Amino acid sequence: MKAVVYKGPNDVSVEDVPDAKIERPTDVLVRITATNICGSDLHMYEGRTDFEVGRTFGHENMGEVIEIGNGVDAVKIGDRVVLPFNISCGFCKNCERGFTNYCMTTQPDPVGAGAAYGFAGMGPYPGGQAQMLRVPYGDSNCLRLGDDAVEKQNDYVMLSDIFPTGYHATEMAGVIPGDTVVIYGAGPVGLMAALSATIKGASKVWVVDRRPDRLALAEQIG
Structure with missing residues (x-):
């Protein structure tokens, strides 16, 4: 298969x-149909981490299940699935x-916890910027999608990491209906936080940034 390989x-x-x-019997094999490039991929790409030469990036993935282990119950061949960033048992x-x-099963380092696809320090797992991806503990890690998965895959792939990250920011901030919310930074996480704040019923959402292109995107989502 073809994959994006880190050379240095x-x-x-x-x-x-x-x-x-x-x-392993609990594995699922996915044919990747969509994957995002994350800002944290750039940390590895630029050499700011201990990401090993020869590894594959990609922790924001979705695709079609093409094979399952004999220990998998909930996931079926042909399912369209989105895969959370973190690999958990x-x-x-x-x-x-x-x-x-902070899964303790999927991290092989006995003093650590937490694993992810194609990520420095988070286990040996290859990333999904490739044609196929092995998903450990498939029943736990595959979010099965509905009949519109193909039509809306560019939306659903956001569930792998970037949208939940922005949404979690509003959870930690305790956003409730009627709040006024200020978000500093209109990068992908900031934009997803802004969208999440509107979903949660904020009466006014301010987005602060110096880049006109980012502010234009913020305006598009209201």
Whole structure:
């Protein structure tokens, strides 16, 4: 399969790599149909992390299930799924408390917690900027989508990371209907936070930035 391979700081290329495959009974194999580039991918691309040469980026992924392990119950071949950034088992003590970003099962480092696709320091898992992706613990990590998944995949792929990140900011800020909200920075996270604030019923949302193109996008979402 083809994948985006990290060659070193400011150097990536699309190369042929071994096909992703089922490795454990709880795995799901997904043919990637959409994936985003995250701002944190740039940290690795620019050499500001310990991301290893030869690895593949991509933690904002969605696609079609093409194979499942014999231990997978809920996910079926042909399902369209979006995959959360964090890889979680669903059954360790952190996952059971809702802290799936600190899963203790999927991080091989005994002093760490939390894993992700194609991300520095978060396990050995390849990223999804590739034709196929192995999804560990598929029943826990695949969010199955409805019949409009193909038509709206550019919207649904936002559920992998960027939209929940912005939404979580409004959760932490305790936004309630009628609030006035000020968001500093109209990058992707800021725009998703602005959208989330409007969804939560904020009466007025201010977005502060110095880039006209970003402010124009903020205006488009109201």
